[in-house]
Amino acid sequence: MQAMVLHRPGEPLELIERPDPQPADGEVRVRVAACGVCRTDLHVVDGELPNPKLPIIPGHEIVGRIDAVGRGVERLASGMRVGIPWLGRTCGHCRYCRSGRENLCDSPLFTGYTRDGGYATHVIADAQYVFPLAETGDDVAAAPLLCAGLIGWRSLKIAGEGKKLGLYGFGAAAHIVAQVARWQGRDVFAFTRPGDVAAQAFARKLGACWAGSSEEPSPEELDCAIIYAPVGALVPLALKAVHKGGAVVCAGIHMSDIPRFPYSILWEERELKSVANLTRKDGEEFFGIVPQVGIVTETTAYPLRRANDALSDLRAGRLQGAAVLVP
Ligand SMILES: [Zn+2]
Ligand SMILES: [Zn+2]
Numbered sequence: 001m002q003a004m005v006l007h008r009p010g011e012p013l014e015l016i017e018r019p020d021p022q023p024a025d026g027e028v029r030v031r032v033a034a035c036g037v038c039r040t041d042l043h044v045v046d047g048e049l050p051n052p053k054l055p056i057i058p059g060h061e062i063v064g065r066i067d068a069v070g071r072g073v074e075r076l077a078s079g080m081r082v083g084i085p086w087l088g089r090t091c092g093h094c095r096y097c098r099s100g101r102e103n104l105c106d107s108p109l110f111t112g113y114t115r116d117g118g119y120a121t122h123v124i125a126d127a128q129y130v131f132p133l134a135e136t137g138d139d140v141a142a143a144p145l146l147c148a149g150l151i152g153w154r155s156l157k158i159a160g161e162g163k164k165l166g167l168y169g170f171g172a173a174a175h176i177v178a179q180v181a182r183w184q185g186r187d188v189f190a191f192t193r194p195g196d197v198a199a200q201a202f203a204r205k206l207g208a209c210w211a212g213s214s215e216e217p218s219p220e221e222l223d224c225a226i227i228y229a230p231v232g233a234l235v236p237l238a239l240k241a242v243h244k245g246g247a248v249v250c251a252g253i254h255m256s257d258i259p260r261f262p263y264s265i266l267w268e269e270r271e272l273k274s275v276a277n278l279t280r281k282d283g284e285e286f287f288g289i290v291p292q293v294g295i296v297t298e299t300t301a302y303p304l305r306r307a308n309d310a311l312s313d314l315r316a317g318r319l320q321g322a323a324v325l326v327p
Contacts, residue, residue: 002327003057003120004307009047012308013058013119021116021124023070028127030082034301035118036061036143037310037323038172039230040086043254044113045311053114058307059325060086060111061146062118062125063139073127083131083146083287084123087278088115103154103277110277119307121327131283134291144297144322145290148172153286155226155251155275156180162223163187166241168214169229170199172322173251175206176295177226182207183293189218191234193317202298202320217241226251232258235272236265244268251275299324 001020004013023029041058043049062084069078076082090097090105097105109126111117116124133142152173159165165181167174168191178188190203191214200211210219214234218241225238226249235258238248245268253276266272298321302310310323 001120001122002304003116004304005055005057006045006052007055009045009052013045013311015305020122023068023124025071026073026127027070027124028066028073028076028082028130029068030062030064030084030123030125030130031067032062032064032118032121032123032327033139034063034143035059035120035325036146036148036172037307037314037325038147039314040147040253041112042311042315043230048254049113051114053116056113057116057118057120057123058112059118059120060084060113061143061148061324062111062123063133063142063146064118064123067122070127076127076130076132081133081135083133083142084111084118084125085129085131085146085150085278085283086110086112087129087280089126089129100281101279103279103282108277119304119325121304129280131287133287140299140301140324140326141297143324144172144176144299145286145295148322149176149290149295150278150282150286151251151275152177153180154278154282155249158247158273158275159224159226159249160247162246164189164220164223166191166218166222166225166238167203168225168227168234168238169231170203170211171228171319173228174226175202175298175321178203178206178208179295180289180293189220189222191218191237193229196317198320222246224249228252230255232256236261239265239270239272242270245270247271247273249273249275297321301326
């Protein structure tokens with residue numbers, strides 16, 4: 001197999017070749033067709049997340065086909081088209097796993113962070129955390145659904161059912177969530193970096209009724225808002241944009257510090273929450289609605305060996321939609 005490996009945070013990934021991995025009991029091996037580049041990968045590579053497995057192969061938006069099956073795997077077979085998400089394994093017995101909140105498991109494994117991921121030609125996954133995908137469809141287009149889509153879906157549920165939805169940061173997740181929210185009959189307000197007219201036009205193209213700078217006041221009071229950009233300064237801005245009882249959801253795994261803000265913008269039962277990881281139930285729900293919504297993802301494909309360029313382009317905000325690596 002070939003893979004792009006991170007030896008130490010802060011260093012570029014290195015292309016390596018090693019023997020094909022073999023699936024253990026309960027695992028499958030997937031031949032990777034496409035792997036999306038998520039902002040979380042940047043946080044891993046830049047050393048902003050604690051205790052990664054090192055060396056690590058990043059990548060947790062994996063689409064491919066099973067090409068080897070370990071003993072004891074019944075629900076999956078060789079040749080099936082599957083997706084592998086961030087949630088790689090949970091313990092099954094901690095208080096969170098037992099209460100339907102496996103996303104908060106005390107001893108989880110995360111794909112591309114604490115177990116090897118999809119910046120590679122092959123990847124091993126625990127069969128119980130693999131999502132079967134429809135047999136047809138474009139692999140590159142599907143890859144961003146595995147995290148941007150799934151986390152986007154979970155954050156949208158947690159934001160509640162309000163009609164007027166603000167999205168702060170219009171990248172890979174927001175461009176999928178905007179389409180789901182429109183399909184649900186909501187109005188989408190897109191807040192981008194000041195001056196990012198390309199992202200604002202992109203948001204309007206995907207059905208946003210308004211798009212503008214995050215530093216502008218919202219043109220209307222919002223019911224709820226989701227923050228995808230890793231920028232703590234957006235929290236008070238979003239709180240000011242939602243009306244009484246409204247919710248603000250922080251959907252990233254890492255964010256810069258939130259500046260001090262007056263209690264008055266939280267008062268009146270506004271809620272501030274974060275979203276962490278996903279459950280397998282989120283995946284079943286989301287992949288259930290994907291064909292109905294007809295989600296169209298905007299992607300830029302890079303060959304696997306150019307993973308460092310894809311990460312740099314994401315870091316610099318040079319991408320619209322999502323970067324996807326193709327081995
Ligand atoms: Zn657990
Ligand atoms: Zn992700």
